[in-house]
Amino acid sequence: MPAVTSVRPDGVGVITLDSPPVNSLGSDLVTSFMQEFPKLVEDPKVKAIVVTGKGALFCGGAEITEFAVMVAMGAEKFKETNPVAHLSKMMDLIDASPKTVVAALNGPALGGGAEVSLACHYRVAAPKSSVGFPEVNLGLLPGAQGTQRLPRVAPLPTAMTMILQGKPLNAEAARKNGIVDVVAKGDVLEEAAEFALSHPPAPISKREVPKTNRFMVAAGALESGLNTAVKAAPLMIAPRSIIKCFEAACSKKSFREGVQVELEEFSKLVFSVESAALRHLFLSERLAQKVPGVNEKPAPLKKIGILGAGLMGGGIAMCFVQKGVPVVLKDAKQEWLDGGMKKIVSLWEGQLKKGRLSKEKFKQYMSLLKPTLDYGDFKDVDMVIEAVPEIMDLKKQVFLDIEKSTKPDAFICTNTSGLNIDDIAAVLKDPSRVMGTHFFSPANVMQLLENIRTAKSSNRTLSTGMAMAKLISKKVVMVGNCDGFVGNRMLAPYAGEAKMLVEEGATIEQIDKAAQTFGMAMGPMALGDLVGLELFWKQRQAANDMKKQTKTYYGPYELTDWLCEQGRYGLKTPDPKIKANGRGVFIHRGREKFVDPEVVAKLEEIRKTKGVTARPVSDEEIVERLFFPLINEGFKILEVYIYGYGFPPSKGGPMFFAENYVGFKKILEKLKIYGAQAKERFTKNPHYLPIDYFEPSKLLEACVAKEGTKVFPGQTLIDVVLKDFRKQSPGPGPFSKL
Numbered sequence: 001m002p003a004v005t006s007v008r009p010d011g012v013g014v015i016t017l018d019s020p021p022v023n024s025l026g027s028d029l030v031t032s033f034m035q036e037f038p039k040l041v042e043d044p045k046v047k048a049i050v051v052t053g054k055g056a057l058f059c060g061g062a063e064i065t066e067f068a069v070m071v072a073m074g075a076e077k078f079k080e081t082n083p084v085a086h087l088s089k090m091m092d093l094i095d096a097s098p099k100t101v102v103a104a105l106n107g108p109a110l111g112g113g114a115e116v117s118l119a120c121h122y123r124v125a126a127p128k129s130s131v132g133f134p135e136v137n138l139g140l141l142p143g144a145q146g147t148q149r150l151p152r153v154a155p156l157p158t159a160m161t162m163i164l165q166g167k168p169l170n171a172e173a174a175r176k177n178g179i180v181d182v183v184a185k186g187d188v189l190e191e192a193a194e195f196a197l198s199h200p201p202a203p204i205s206k207r208e209v210p211k212t213n214r215f216m217v218a219a220g221a222l223e224s225g226l227n228t229a230v231k232a233a234p235l236m237i238a239p240r241s242i243i244k245c246f247e248a249a250c251s252k253k254s255f256r257e258g259v260q261v262e263l264e265e266f267s268k269l270v271f272s273v274e275s276a277a278l279r280h281l282f283l284s285e286r287l288a289q290k291v292p293g294v295n296e297k298p299a300p301l302k303k304i305g306i307l308g309a310g311l312m313g314g315g316i317a318m319c320f321v322q323k324g325v326p327v328v329l330k331d332a333k334q335e336w337l338d339g340g341m342k343k344i345v346s347l348w349e350g351q352l353k354k355g356r357l358s359k360e361k362f363k364q365y366m367s368l369l370k371p372t373l374d375y376g377d378f379k380d381v382d383m384v385i386e387a388v389p390e391i392m393d394l395k396k397q398v399f400l401d402i403e404k405s406t407k408p409d410a411f412i413c414t415n416t417s418g419l420n421i422d423d424i425a426a427v428l429k430d431p432s433r434v435m436g437t438h439f440f441s442p443a444n445v446m447q448l449l450e451n452i453r454t455a456k457s458s459n460r461t462l463s464t465g466m467a468m469a470k471l472i473s474k475k476v477v478m479v480g481n482c483d484g485f486v487g488n489r490m491l492a493p494y495a496g497e498a499k500m501l502v503e504e505g506a507t508i509e510q511i512d513k514a515a516q517t518f519g520m521a522m523g524p525m526a527l528g529d530l531v532g533l534e535l536f537w538k539q540r541q542a543a544n545d546m547k548k549q550t551k552t553y554y555g556p557y558e559l560t561d562w563l564c565e566q567g568r569y570g571l572k573t574p575d576p577k578i579k580a581n582g583r584g585v586f587i588h589r590g591r592e593k594f595v596d597p598e599v600v601a602k603l604e605e606i607r608k609t610k611g612v613t614a615r616p617v618s619d620e621e622i623v624e625r626l627f628f629p630l631i632n633e634g635f636k637i638l639e640v641y642i643y644g645y646g647f648p649p650s651k652g653g654p655m656f657f658a659e660n661y662v663g664f665k666k667i668l669e670k671l672k673i674y675g676a677q678a679k680e681r682f683t684k685n686p687h688y689l690p691i692d693y694f695e696p697s698k699l700l701e702a703c704v705a706k707e708g709t710k711v712f713p714g715q716t717l718i719d720v721v722l723k724d725f726r727k728q729s730p731g732p733g734p735f736s737k738l
């Protein structure tokens, strides 16, 4: 029953939004609310009305899955049956009630949920509730009168931060900003009922926009708000539409006229490819949390052991401590431990100085983090995550040491980015306790976590790994144990082509700028320095004889070899005393970086040796050669089975980008052209090794063949093609060396 009504003995009619899991405003709930609410208005026994939500949330907003259906209807049909206009009518109904309507915010009121609360005449909020407008994160705006109601109650800067940046306010902050009338001290429903009985109806739509808000708009506040939003997310189109709605609200326009502007802007956004991409990401991220067959109750994680206090280990330790989980951080040498602790403490001190961390929290963090050299301190931890250097024998040895020092049911995770986890786990008596947890650098910042299942990981290990990700607020993807897992596997051709393009004549700056203009948070050259160049170097050295390998060769290695031989590993130089510290492709000074003339000279030398004449490379070619092979690799992975590396969210992930921005056919054609060029380079120039990342994926070819096939709203052509493909696919191949 989506909207449930009852009448209390004190004459307050209660209408409860009841649509699990988040009381989203799907058409069923809206229709039922519009049938039930008038009954309360007309009931002579009802003196006032309270709107509340069932469960932990007031309301999670409009039903996101229904947007795809709206888009599929097409623009013309959408005009006639616009479900958001329907939602707007629900707001009018509440607003126009002759009886006082109070929202009892039992939990978060988000998007359309916040709009329902603002359509009510007053808001009484539980202390743990919040009010937020996250629509911008879906490439949308509050299309059910939110942009017109919020500036009527809140100061313009608050309204702008909330809607333009999607930042929610907790109950107390919402009260201070005029959005909430009372923060309940006791039972929120009781207090809302009491409030409703003692206050007259007061619709926000009848309020004037405060003069200060109008002055601020006249003084150009909207432009500066827009600049901030655009700076944070340059490719987003929603902020410009949101500004138009605020302009309408704070001008001489009536509430109704403002609502009309809002509806028009919303309609534009809902049809945009950016919004489709962001909605796709929202739903895909949640889909990725559900691993078929992994259904055992996760074990509690009360204490964590981290082995290795380097960049990764330290960052992982921070993730847990910042969520209040005690961590034992172990390393083998005092100086390594001290170095790791120093880095962690300096990061927290930096936050303290900027006012982002309170002194109390800082103290709490310090008390939760225990540095140690003694394996004995792992005796009561529930999970150990090892983050020691990527050397197979070392990993096997530390696994044996962890086994000896932990409880038999403690989980053992390896933060490898490339080693075969089945091989590491095989040294243990009970390999079912093992899984891979591949964090991305810097681990305390990056949102992605790849959990890797081994052949023997138990259901409980895997479910606890997924729960662990949720505990530390990571977006998690469960992947199989194969070369480079998913992230690095897709990154390898991207990084390889970046190096190849530099050799061909593109400048280092040009490569990174082209990638950043596309929307990447960082270019591939800077990324190499950030994650550490020695990873690739060591992996390559580990391979016996590169020249004999015929497959999976990723890009030229001469420059990286030269840099690493001098200890220029980028920002991940292990020994702080070494002169090359902070040097890689770039020279890094604090947040600034410069291309080193020595690197440019070395490149010239490499070209000479290889007989390559530098040529001008267009930005278009750079983008195509960086991303198309990456997409191709994604298809290869999808032949069996996406968040990281800062891929622009407005493009929805590489596969969504391929389908909706470029088209499969163009990608296939370009892969063939660039692949033929790479083959010619390999055949004619003995300095080059063969590469296979331009070799088109069978799934991509199948998608090209099926282009034009009708798909259901919300579904992708890849979904459709994958269904048939699953049966025939050989998988991503066995675990092989780079």
Ligand SMILES: C/C=C/C(=O)SCCNC(=O)CCNC(=O)[C@H](O)C(C)(C)COP(=O)(O)OP(=O)(O)OC[C@H]1O[C@@H](n2cnc3c(N)ncnc32)[C@H](O)[C@@H]1OP(=O)(O)O
Pocket: 021, 022, 024, 057, 060, 061, 062, 063, 064, 065, 084, 087, 108, 110, 111, 112, 113, 134, 135, 138, 140, 141, 142, 143, 144, 283, 286, 287
């Ligand atoms: C004109 C008006 C426009 C709008 O209102 S646009 C929508 C604006 N609202 C939002 O953007 C809110 C999005 N939702 C969230 O931020 C979070 O979710 C919550 C804070 C509400 C809850 O978070 P947590 O408790 O961690 O749960 P979870 O895994 O994110 O979601 C549980 C299930 O609920 C589904 N869901 C959440 N919000 C919506 C929604 N607005 N429409 C449809 N489904 C929603 C998810 O997908 C998932 O589903 P599964 O269990 O199948 O994985």
